[in-house]
């Protein structure tokens with residue numbers, strides 16, 4: 188419906204391409220120019236906040252593939268983030284920055300597959316509890332294993348460069364992972380994920396191997412989260428177990444719900460929300476969870492598609508403006 | 512084509528299928544009738560692999576070869592050419608019609624890590640075009656063009672049934688299982704649907720088993736009919752013979768008019 192009001196489709200490939208026409212290309216180029224100018228436009232504090240949002244949104248997109256698209260409610264996020272971050276902090280000394288980021292993703296995705304096994308048997312709240320358990324275990328292991336976590340002193344991470352350099356590194360990964368995310372979502376794999384969410388029986392009848400696809404979804408999502416964890420380590424320059432307490436899982440889940448379940452763009456909007464909002468309440472940190480709680484309730488009640496759904500409605504409103 | 516041999520399926524004490532044997536011959540339309548709860552849908556679920564029978568066998572005859580699929584998982588049976596629709600329509604509600612139908616083509620795309628890498632590096636373009644073309648052909652055939660980009664959950668019952676048929680056809684099946692395809696449809700929708708079923712059978716050469724309550728419908732499309740009651744096959748033959756069988760008339764008395 189939405190697509191038809193925009194313009195007539197000329198070609199099946201329009202549904203395949205990420206950038207289907209000239210206006211979209213111009214928009215994409217403009218957005219890129221804006222992103223590249225961010226270090227020149229914002230103060231150091233806000234550059235830092237934006238970098239955090241950007242790296243966080245990679246993890247949120249990954250988890251949205253699992254939770255939003257495949258429909259597997261999971262709270263393993265804190266665990267995968269931690270595995271990514273600590274893998275990076277240790278491997279960077281041997282492999283260097285860029286390879287370590289990818290290795291962190293890979294190791295996290297191995298754990299993703301292992302954690303995914305219960306998902307084949309457990310459903311709904313039971314899976315949520317099992318994956319939350321995983322995050323608790325990772326946290327406990329970090330707290331009790333100084334060899335990994337650096338003990339009471341924490342673990343320091345070699346400096347990648349200036350704040351602007353770190354921002355550009357994160358931005359490059361954002362582009363890479365968001366383009367890949369869009370491609371996956373539009374591909375037959377992504378559609379299979381949504382099919383599993385909407386009806387497992389029908390999906391299986393169409394020849395989708397549910398077991399394989401659920402594990403694949405866990406692998407992809409934890410790969411994303413592991414990479415985000417590595418970028419987080421670079422960004423923070425320092426790691427301690429407390430940064431990966433299970434509340435991180437809940438925060439990321441909030442980002443997905445607020446931004447938009449099963450929406451790529453919503454993953455960015457949700458990340459902006461959960462990272463930026465606390466910045467406005469620095470003096471009243473206690474209020475933040477309450478605000479998130481209220482917003483989640485409102486979203487679930489009035490806008491199940493989250494900020495992304497709201498955005499679509501606003502966009503449609505303006506596109507149809509002359510006719511109203 | 513398809514052989515069901517002495518299948519027993521029990522739910523606790525209920526014998527949903529009690530020593531059921533039947534054969535679907537190549538190119539035919541086999542009708543299945545029977546009162547509610549007589550085991551018709553269970554039969555499809557066993558053929559399809561959603562239910563595992565306690566005993567008995569499901570065999571496929573492809574290219575002169577007999578393949579035992581009794582223990583084959585559902586998703587693999589699809590690859591042998593079995594496809595179906597559901598009595599209580601199971602579409603992917605949050606996806607547009609065109610994606611629902613393209614999903615019927617997923618066995619012709621790569622899955623797993625290779626599929627992910629191919630999509631990320633745009634190497635799945637050819638597959639996409641092929642699958643999309645096939646989906647569009649079916650959309651044209653079933654006259655679904657106006658609904659291409661509508662979400663499946665927003666459609667009327669009649670259109671949803673057609674989309675489900677389209678999705679099943681997209682698999683290029685050899686055997687099509689239709690579970691009460693015309694129940695709840697208006698007279699016009701019914702005759703349209705039956706027209707398509709006949710076309711699919713005659714033009715595409717797909718063998719069909721259709722569960723159907725409406726006697727007129729069954730008589731008009733089925734080459735052969737099987738009547739079930741309490742999990743057992745009670746009569747089998749041409750539509751005329753089965754509908755005149757006293758056993759069939761007896762089970763239908765009070766439930767439906769013949």
Ligand SMILES: Nc1ncnc2c1ncn2[C@@H]1O[C@H](COP(=O)(O)OP(=O)(O)O)[C@@H](O)[C@H]1O
Nearest residue numbers: 522525527545546547548549550551552553554
């Ligand atoms: N999943 C199930 N669990 C328990 N009993 C079932 C299940 N599926 C079917 N049955 C039982 O099997 C019998 C046949 O059901 P079904 O195959 O749906 O009949 P029909 O399609 O002919 O109306 C019924 O008694 C039904 O209650």
Ligand SMILES: [Mg+2]
Nearest residue numbers: 551552553598
């Ligand atoms: Mg039934």
